[in-house]
Amino acid sequence: MEKKYPRILFRKRLKDLRKDMEEVSQKTLKTHKLAVDLLMEYDEEKKEKVIKNSRAIDDMVFNLERKAISLIAAEQPVAGDLRFIEACIKVGSHLKRIGYLAANIAEAAEKLKDEEIPRRPLEDLKHMSDFVQMMLSKGIYAFLDQNMEMARELRHDDDKVDDLFDQTLEHVTRSMFEDKESISYLVNLLFIARFLERVGDRAVSIADRTIFMITCEKP
Amino acid sequence: MEKKYPRILFRKRLKDLRKDMEEVSQKTLKTHKLAVDLLMEYDEEKKEKVIKNSRAIDDMVFNLERKAISLIAAEQPVAGDLRFIEACIKVGSHLKRIGYLAANIAEAAEKLKDEEIPRRPLEDLKHMSDFVQMMLSKGIYAFLDQNMEMARELRHDDDKVDDLFDQTLEHVTRSMFEDKESISYLVNLLFIARFLERVGDRAVSIADRTIFMITCEKP
Numbered sequence: 001m002e003k004k005y006p007r008i009l010f011r012k013r014l015k016d017l018r019k020d021m022e023e024v025s026q027k028t029l030k031t032h033k034l035a036v037d038l039l040m041e042y043d044e045e046k047k048e049k050v051i052k053n054s055r056a057i058d059d060m061v062f063n064l065e066r067k068a069i070s071l072i073a074a075e076q077p078v079a080g081d082l083r084f085i086e087a088c089i090k091v092g093s094h095l096k097r098i099g100y101l102a103a104n105i106a107e108a109a110e111k112l113k114d115e116e117i118p119r120r121p122l123e124d125l126k127h128m129s130d131f132v133q134m135m136l137s138k139g140i141y142a143f144l145d146q147n148m149e150m151a152r153e154l155r156h157d158d159d160k161v162d163d164l165f166d167q168t169l170e171h172v173t174r175s176m177f178e179d180k181e182s183i184s185y186l187v188n189l190l191f192i193a194r195f196l197e198r199v200g201d202r203a204v205s206i207a208d209r210t211i212f213m214i215t216c217e218k219p
Numbered sequence: 220m221e222k223k224y225p226r227i228l229f230r231k232r233l234k235d236l237r238k239d240m241e242e243v244s245q246k247t248l249k250t251h252k253l254a255v256d257l258l259m260e261y262d263e264e265k266k267e268k269v270i271k272n273s274r275a276i277d278d279m280v281f282n283l284e285r286k287a288i289s290l291i292a293a294e295q296p297v298a299g300d301l302r303f304i305e306a307c308i309k310v311g312s313h314l315k316r317i318g319y320l321a322a323n324i325a326e327a328a329e330k331l332k333d334e335e336i337p338r339r340p341l342e343d344l345k346h347m348s349d350f351v352q353m354m355l356s357k358g359i360y361a362f363l364d365q366n367m368e369m370a371r372e373l374r375h376d377d378d379k380v381d382d383l384f385d386q387t388l389e390h391v392t393r394s395m396f397e398d399k400e401s402i403s404y405l406v407n408l409l410f411i412a413r414f415l416e417r418v419g420d421r422a423v424s425i426a427d428r429t430i431f432m433i434t435c436e437k438p
Contacts, residue, residue: 062437069305073291073292073296076293086288093309173402173406176402180396180399183392183402184396187392187406190409190410191413194413
């Protein structure tokens with residue numbers, strides 16, 4: 001077998017790690033999209049898929065972490081390589097958490113499937129989920145492509161999500177006020193808005209980690 | 220200067236890392252306690268302290284991560300030492316998140332400070348916050364003392380938190396139903412219950428990480 005020079009082997013292991021990150025990132029993006037679509041049109045099979053995917057993402061991240069840590073211990077990477085590997089560990093834990101938030105959204109959507117959702121709050125959540133999905137893909141591609149400008153933009157996008165959250169909160173509480181019978185199920189809309197807000201925060205954390213990886217500055 | 224054998228230096232660096240973990244763990248425990256006490260008796264100064272502490276915990280964890288990663292890269296630890304250092308990185312990120320959840324609780328408590336909170340939901344939250352505080356200290360001491368039995372217990376404690384969450388949800392929505400005017404501020408009780416549930420989940424994650432550190436089994 002052709003004797004591999006250590007540095008070639010190291011480069012190969014780094015490439016593998018990056019491929020793993022791409023795979024788990026794509027799975028997270030698809031799973032989040034699947035979950036938020038359930039808000040508009042509930043489907044039992046898709047809901048089960050979201051739950052199954054969130055566990056698969058957990059396992060993928062667990063294995064990815066093992067690889068990253070053993071790569072650091074075995075190869076003593078420095079500077080940019082070390083920051084990239086470390087970033088993979090951190091971004092991996094954000095993706096894992098987003099997977100579970102998607103599962104939370106799917107389970108809350110199930111509780112609402114037979115209920116009449118007032119138009120305004122539903123529109124708010126549609127708007128918020130579209131926006132958060134965009135933030136998530138921006139955060140992931142900023143990391144994979146090491147794109148600083150895209151990463152910096154996400155900070156401002158996050159303010160928009162906070163506004164959409166407050167707007168949803170206002171419309172949901174007004175609907176509750178107008179129809180007391182709806183209180184017991186409309187609380188699920190509040191939790192969904194909260195889960196989406198947390199996905200947005202995680203997208204910002206992925207972007208912050210990207211900025212740190214490239215510049216060594218804590219944003 | 221007396222020439223330090225590498226292994227002695229390594230042992231010293233491990234001890235420093237452990238000391239950092241103890242410090243940030245204690246600060247997190249105190250900050251969470253400070254935050255949940257605000258539910259019973261709001262105090263502006265204590266609220267500011269919680270916010271300040273949550274940022275200090277973030278910085279402490281950031282520095283701790285740097286130390287842990289450079290320790291892995293420089294000293295090529297293996298087996299138990301490597302799993303301990305890796306666990307410090309993961310437990311650190313849980314503590315950071317718990318610090319921010321404490322800040323969320325404090326900010327929600329501020330929104331309720333001038334409101335009349337119905338007795339039942341307030342009792343539920345008191346019960347839930349006491350229980351979660353216990354889980355948090357159990358999770359932290361299980362990690363610091365590498366106590367497997369204590370870590371395994373936490374899985375069952377988590378079921379209790381889910382029950383307390385559902386109970387709080389039921390009593391809050393009933394109070395909303397009985398007094399429509401309270402809806403706009405009682406939603407904050409729902410979010411506080413949600414934040415406490417998340418702190419409980421984090422305590423379980425610290426325990427799971429402890430079990431993995433000791434046994435190499437993914438719980």
